[in-house]
Amino acid sequence: MTSEHLLELDHVSRIYGEEVEVHALDSVSLTIDAGEFVSIVGPSGSGKSTMLGLLGLLDLPSRGELRVSGLPVSEMTDAQRSRLRGDVVGFVFQQFHLIPYLDARRNVETALLYRGLSPTHRREMAMDALDRFSLADRAGHRPVQLSGGEQQRVAIARAIVTDPDLILADEPTGALDSTNAANVMEIFRGLHSPDRAVAIVTHDPLVAASAGRRISMRDGRIVADEQVEPVGRTSTSGGTLGDTSGPT
Amino acid sequence: MSNVRDLLGVAFSGLTAKPTRTLLIMLGPIIGVSAIVAAVGLTESAKGDLQQTLSELGTNLIKAEAAGSFGTQDPTFPEDVVIRVEALSTVESATAVINLSGIVTSPYAAADSYYTAFPIPVIAADSAFLDVMDIAMVSGRWINGFDDATAGRAAVIGSGLADEFAYIPGTERTISIGGFKYGVVGVMDRVVLEPNLDNAVVISPEAADRDFDSGLEATTLYVRSDPEQTLVTEDALPVAINLGGNDEVNTSVPTDALESAAAADTTLQAIVALMGGLALIVGGVGIANVMSISVIQRSSEIGIRRALGHGRGLIAWQFMLESVVVGLMGGIVGAGVGALVVTFVSRTRGWVVVLNPGLLLMGVVAAVGVSVVAGLYPSTKAARLEPLETLRLG
Numbered sequence: 001m002t003s004e005h006l007l008e009l010d011h012v013s014r015i016y017g018e019e020v021e022v023h024a025l026d027s028v029s030l031t032i033d034a035g036e037f038v039s040i041v042g043p044s045g046s047g048k049s050t051m052l053g054l055l056g057l058l059d060l061p062s063r064g065e066l067r068v069s070g071l072p073v074s075e076m077t078d079a080q081r082s083r084l085r086g087d088v089v090g091f092v093f094q095q096f097h098l099i100p101y102l103d104a105r106r107n108v109e110t111a112l113l114y115r116g117l118s119p120t121h122r123r124e125m126a127m128d129a130l131d132r133f134s135l136a137d138r139a140g141h142r143p144v145q146l147s148g149g150e151q152q153r154v155a156i157a158r159a160i161v162t163d164p165d166l167i168l169a170d171e172p173t174g175a176l177d178s179t180n181a182a183n184v185m186e187i188f189r190g191l192h193s194p195d196r197a198v199a200i201v202t203h204d205p206l207v208a209a210s211a212g213r214r215i216s217m218r219d220g221r222i223v224a225d226e227q228v229e230p231v232g233r234t235s236t237s238g239g240t241l242g243d244t245s246g247p248t
Numbered sequence: 249m250s251n252v253r254d255l256l257g258v259a260f261s262g263l264t265a266k267p268t269r270t271l272l273i274m275l276g277p278i279i280g281v282s283a284i285v286a287a288v289g290l291t292e293s294a295k296g297d298l299q300q301t302l303s304e305l306g307t308n309l310i311k312a313e314a315a316g317s318f319g320t321q322d323p324t325f326p327e328d329v330v331i332r333v334e335a336l337s338t339v340e341s342a343t344a345v346i347n348l349s350g351i352v353t354s355p356y357a358a359a360d361s362y363y364t365a366f367p368i369p370v371i372a373a374d375s376a377f378l379d380v381m382d383i384a385m386v387s388g389r390w391i392n393g394f395d396d397a398t399a400g401r402a403a404v405i406g407s408g409l410a411d412e413f414a415y416i417p418g419t420e421r422t423i424s425i426g427g428f429k430y431g432v433v434g435v436m437d438r439v440v441l442e443p444n445l446d447n448a449v450v451i452s453p454e455a456a457d458r459d460f461d462s463g464l465e466a467t468t469l470y471v472r473s474d475p476e477q478t479l480v481t482e483d484a485l486p487v488a489i490n491l492g493g494n495d496e497v498n499t500s501v502p503t504d505a506l507e508s509a510a511a512a513d514t515t516l517q518a519i520v521a522l523m524g525g526l527a528l529i530v531g532g533v534g535i536a537n538v539m540s541i542s543v544i545q546r547s548s549e550i551g552i553r554r555a556l557g558h559g560r561g562l563i564a565w566q567f568m569l570e571s572v573v574v575g576l577m578g579g580i581v582g583a584g585v586g587a588l589v590v591t592f593v594s595r596t597r598g599w600v601v602v603l604n605p606g607l608l609l610m611g612v613v614a615a616v617g618v619s620v621v622a623g624l625y626p627s628t629k630a631a632r633l634e635p636l637e638t639l640r641l642g
Binding site for chain 2: 087
């Protein structure tokens with residue numbers, strides 16, 4: 001199994017509509033391996049979001065096969081696919097998508113539910129994840145009481161608390177000002193490790209420039225898949241993580 | 249099991265997120281269950297004292313009266329009527345009495361004309377009467393063999409008559425029965441099953457036959473039957489008494505009237521309980537309604553949970569549990585409120601509180617049942633939401 005790719009799209013098409021078929025993805029083949037830092041770029045309607053749904057196991061191919069560590073996803077039940085999604089993928093969204101009535105700690109803990117963990121253990125893991133992004137003192141705050149940058153860091157803590165193989169981010173800086181955006185990108189660069197792949201869907205060239213591999217899409221097809229020299233990773237350290245901006 | 253614990257935690261935090269909304273949808277089951285409990289509890293409690301009396305009295309007393317065919321004057325039973333009915337296997341005990349007619353009873357001669365117009369019943373009965381009717385003596389004693397053997401004229405009177413004649417218990421008095429001076433040897437307490445006795449005079453059959461030439465044929469029979477076989481015994485009595493003859497017997501069970509009085513007003517009970525049931529169903533519709541809106545409002549939360557690896561089944565259970573918790577809590581509170589209402593109203597009215605624990609349990613179970621049905625639609629709806637559509641990916 002070691003030779004298997006973390007994620008593999010094998011001639012995957014995603015077709016919407018029944019009478020008039022819309023090919024959101026058109027026979028795309030792609031592999032993502034452990035430890036890669038991938039950006040997926042392209043204009044609106046190029047199929048990025050569809051790609052994100054498939055890579056995140058939130059959607060199934062209409063044709064072709066999607067494999068996770070060699071296992072075909074189409075043969076799984078919803079429960080199996082959900083469990084796999086929880087284990088393999090950590091999501092970061094543009095709009096943060098924290099649950100509004102839960103405080104930061106319990107938002108992070110939501111990713112740890114239904115795994116047979118004791119509430120104490122779950123709480124410790126969530127606190128560790130928050131602490132990693134200097135959010136320990138924000139653990140009891142609900143999302144509205146947090147700034148945009150803080151909310152996104154809570155969301156990142158929630159994404160990594162399960163120790164996933166892939167962090168899948170959708171325009172993670174899209175709702176942030178430039179300072180916070182820079183901080184969040186710095187965090188992403190730090191999340192990428194030999195054991196963990198990071199994939200960012202974006203139309204922001206600056207964001208995409210952080211990645212070592214850029215997949216360009218247009219009209220449901222991959223038009224370029226190239227290795228690039230990552231930029232950034234130069235100036236910053238943990239000291240810039242604290243942000244002072246208000247909620248967005 | 250840890251999944252159940254996690255689900256409960258999620259359901260509770262979902263409910264406590266909007267406490268006002270949760271309390272509002274809880275009102276449905278609260279009102280429904282408390283109305284049902286109060287309706288049944290109050291209608292039962294209103295008759296609680298009668299039911300208590302009834303269970304003390306027993307419902308196995310049968311009264312049989314001789315009724316001749318058309319035109320017969322002063323119909324009577326055969327002389328051996330007690331032996332005949334005691335031959336029935338379902339009869340426990342029996343006593344025959346003679347209702348004497350045309351005898352003026354009065355405390356003193358001056359009052360005779362009044363008591364001629366309003367006669368006091370005179371009954372000839374032996375000591376078996378005391379046992380069968382379960383008569384308690386307020387004062388004095390029953391007529392005994394000594395009285396008869398010595399031809400002493402002894403009478404026992406009802407407590408109502410004792411009051412009317414101003415007989416003081418324990419004070420020796422005499423009473424004029426058909427012109428004969430009878431000594432009052434005892435005063436009977438009220439007999440619920442035969443209220444006439446309260447105002448009656450009882451003498452022994454021997455004295456009745458001697459002084460009033462009554463004969464020994466009884467006019468009325470009191471029978472205690474096997475408590476489980478009262479109706480069967482009642483039906484069998486006329487045959488047993490007449491041995492196939494054609495004289496008629498009117499039978500009745502004195503507790504029947506009391507029993508129907510003690511029975512809760514089932515119509516009222518049904519109406520109020522039905523309204524409670526309707527409130528419960530409307531409450532269920534309210535739960536379904538609010539939960540459906542809540543599913544829409546929380547669609548992005550559902551998408552987030554799906555993205556975090558919660559399957560459709562877990563999402564469905566989350567919303568189902570929220571609904572069930574609302575039903576359970578509402579049911580428990582409703583049962584409590586209903587029980588409080590029953591207790592409070594019964595206390596202020598001086599009723600005996602009748603609260604069947606099964607009724608409370610049934611109320612809670614009904615509320616949970618309604619909430620399960622109410623939760624079906626919202627929870628399936630939540631489970632069917634597509635995370636991709638609710639997450640608005642970029």
